[in-house]
Every structure is written in C-alpha cells, then in structure tokens.
Amino acid sequence: MRKVSHEWQKYLQKGFIDKKYWNDFKENAQAASVELKEVKNYEDAMPIIEDIIAGAEASRLAAVGGGESEELSRIYKNLGQKYQVYTDKFEIARNAPSVDIGISTAEFGVGETGSICVDNYSYEARVATMLPPINIVFMNKNNVVDTMTDAFEILEQVFDKGYTGFVTGPSRTSDIERVLTLGVHGPSRLILFAVDGME
Template sequence: MSSRAKILAQVKANQPATVALPDLELPAHAAQWDALQKFVETLSGIGGRVIRILSGEDATATILQAFDDNSNILNVSATVQGFQALPDAAFDAPAMLQNVDIALMDAAFGVAENGAVWVTEAQYKLRALPFICQHLAVLLPLQSLLPNMHKAYQQVQAMGQYDFGVFIAGPSKTADIEQSLVLGAHGPKTMTVFLLP
C-alpha cells in the first residue's frame, strides 16, 4: 500500500461522528418583527439613514432635498430620471468617478435583520461605483423588505444568474484604530435608503 493510500485510509477511518443538522427555524421574536421598523432601526444604528417616499410624492424632489444642492449626483437607477447618467468612459477608467458625490442606484431587496440591501452589477452597472462615491443613495421598494438573511439567501437563489452581487449595510466604517469608529474610512461616508411606495 502506498503512503498516499495509507494516509487516505487513516483519514477515512478517523472521521468524526455524524451529528444532526442545526435547527434553522427562526426564533419566535424574529417572526414578530415589523420589517419596516426593524430595517429603519438597524440601518440607523449602523450609521445609515432611511427616507420614505410616500405615494404621490415626487421622488426626484425628495432625493434633491436630502442632499446639498451642489452635489454631483450620478444616476444608474431605472426608477428616477433627471440626474447625470453613467458615462461610457467610466467602464474603461472607473477611477474617473472619484469625484462623484452621490451614486444613486436601485436595490433588489432589503434585509430588516441587518439593514443591508442586495444589489447586483445589473443594477449599479459598474462594480466600483457603490464604493468609490462619497455618498451612496439606494432606491428600495417598501414591499421588497425581507425579515432576515435566511429569507434573503432564498431570494438570491430564486433570482437565478447574475454576474456579481453584494449586500451593502450602511456607510463604510472601521474601528480598527484605538477603537474609535470612523465612517467613510474606505468607501462612502453616508448611505441613504429611499423607501419607495
């Protein structure tokens, strides 16, 4: 018997005992969450903010009111119009977007449990965009809020094929240095989620 075969035989003979899979049922309190309230609380708690756009309100006006009038807003959202579009040259040189103040994009769904939104490359067009901008603004339909990550991963799986996707929760942050929380350390300084009716 070769050394390789001996090693594999020993590994096979010394396997740990089989144990049952963990119970993945949600805790009782999670089922009682009001998804909207929990999402707002969680995202606010990690440095983001949520602004509701009520039925009949002008989404463009609400977005403009939320930011400084002099902001350079780059729009890759299919939901609203009237802002600067992503230039074709950015696909060859993403660094040209370094002066973008606000990136405005759609999200597929949000997760109440951790305040995250799921976005795919089809929604933000260029992978660098949500991370190179100064402020991230996300448009999210209210009915797309999910209670927890269990439901979120089921939704991701149900979406089928996509090139690249990411959960984004709040602005960029770090507390590595002297345990002092710094927002915008290596990405957007703020994250605003606009909840659509």
Template sequence: MRRVSHEWQKYLQKGFIDKKYWDGFKENAQAASVELKEVKSYEDAIPVIEGIIEDVKASSIAAVGGDESEKLNNIYKNLEQNCKVYTDKFDIAKNAPTVDIGISVAEFGVSETGSVCVDNYSYEARVTTMLPPINIVFMNKNNVVNTMTDAFAILENVFDKGYTGFVTGPSRTSDIERVLTLGVHGPSRLILFAVDGME
C-alpha cells in the same frame, strides 16, 4: 445594464417578503447609520435629493437604473438642472472615482440586519455604490425579507452569475485606535429612499 437577474420580483413574491418586516428593517438600518427617507413616490424624492446636492455642494452624480425605470430616468433628468449626472456606463466608469454622489437601486432589504441587497453585476453599478462619498439608494418599501437566511434563499433561486452585494450603512472601520470612523473605505453616507409601491 448587465444584471444577475431581470426577474428579482418573481422570486420576491414567493412568500419571502412581507410588510410586517418593515419596522425591524427600519430600526436596524437606522442603527447602522442609514439615513432613511420614506417617500410615497419617486417624485417626492426629487426635492430631498436637490437639498442634499445643495448641502454638500455636489457638482456631479453617477446614476444607474434609469435605463430600466422611466421614473428613475425622469429623476436623473430633473437633477441635471443642479449638477452633471452621468448615466452612460462608459461615463460612469471614467468619472465614478471623482463624483460627489452615487445613485442606485436595491432589490430588497433584510430586516434582521438593516441591510439592502444590490444587484452589482455591471461594473457601473458596483462603482456607483462603492466609490462616491454619498451613496443614495432607492428601494421598494414593500420588498423586505426577515432574515439573511431568507435573503440567501432568494439568491439561490435567482442567481446565475455575476455579483451581488449587501450594504449595511455607510462604510465603517474601527481599526484606527478602536474608534469607529465612517467613510474610510467607501461612502461616508448611505441615504435610502424607501418608495411605496416602487416598480
């Protein structure tokens, strides 16, 4: 999968990330309607995702990142027992508009806003986070920066070309009679799995 950088971790270690920012991130993410799930490992996420699949009667998933993470790939293989999981970029491009769930990976979180930064250089990563009604994101719980200024400092170092995005909760608008509505222009749910020590 094409990425803005394969060296995010190198730049996250330069004093920008700290566990002390987690509580602020958690508070602000939940205030933005993020459904936050703290798990010890990838494997702990499987029964939770299976429950989501069952609750929403999902029949298909678009999933990225499995080509770079064996643990994530194992989750996708496990989920294939419950529904169709598209991991090939061409299959994702074809089916993303109609799948029920998209699964992707965030590089880091921002405590100040409760946002997650996603490397969306590849087309399949972009559509996986934007088109399905449910957006499931995996993030290393330890990769949280304090402010958006810190986030942009990381991007300044790591960014060469491509596309990154900051996602703050599910899609929302209050254009319609000034009433907040979720899911009008994108996913109506953002479910974030914060994994301890994620690779």
C-alpha cells in the same frame, strides 16, 4: 445595464416579502447609520435629493438603474438640468474619481440586519455604490424579507453568475486605534429612499 437577474420581483413574491418586516428593517437600518427617507413616490424624493446635493456642495453624480425605471430615469433627467449626471457606463468609468454622489437601486431589505441587497453585476453599478462619498439608494418599501437565511434562499434561486452584495449602513472601520470611523473604505453616508409606489 447588466444584472444578475431581471426577475428579482418574481422570486421575492414567492412567500419571502411581507410588510410586517418593515419595522424591524427600519429600526436595524437606522441603528446602522442609514439615513432613511420614506416617500410615496419618486417625485417626492426629488426636493430631498436636491437638498442633499446642496448640503454636500456636490455637482457630479453617477446614476444607474434608469433603464429599468421610467420614473427613476425622469429623476436623472431633471437632475441633469442643474448638475452633471453621468448615466452612461463609459462616462461613469471615466469620471469615477470626481463623482460626489452615486445613485442606484436595491432589490430588497433584510429585517433582521437592516441590510439592503444590491445587484451590482455591472461595473457602473459597483462604481456608483462604492466609490462616491454619498450613496443614495432607492428601494421598494414593500420588498423586505425577514432574515438573512431568507435572503440567501432568494439568491440561490436567482444567482447564476455576477456580483451581488449586502450593504449595512455606510462604510465603517475601527482598525485605527479602535475608533469607529465612517467613510474610510467607501461612502460615509448611505441615504435610502423607501418608495411606497415603486415599480
């Protein structure tokens, strides 16, 4: 899968990430309606994901990032035994209108805002994160920076061309009679798995 950078971790470790920013990130992410799940590993996420799928009566998933993570690839393979899981970019593109849940990864979180930074250079990553009504994202729990200023300093180092984004909770708008509505222009649910032992 094409990415803006395959070396995010190298730049994050240059004094930007610290566990002490986690509590701010958690508080601000939950205030932005992120459904936060703290898990020790990918395996612990599996039953939670199956509950989400069952609760949403979902059957079709677009799943990206498995090529960079053996554990995530295993999750997709296991889900594929019960559900239709699209991991190929052409399959994702063809089936985008009927996908119920998108699964992807985030590079890091921002304590100040509760936002997550996503490397969405590839078309399939953009589809998986923006079109389905439910967006499930995996992030290394240790990858949290303090401020948006820090986040942009990291982007300055890794970015050459492509597309990255900051996601702060599910899609929301209040332009219809000033009533806050979730999911009008994108996913109505953002479920973030913060993984302790993530690669």
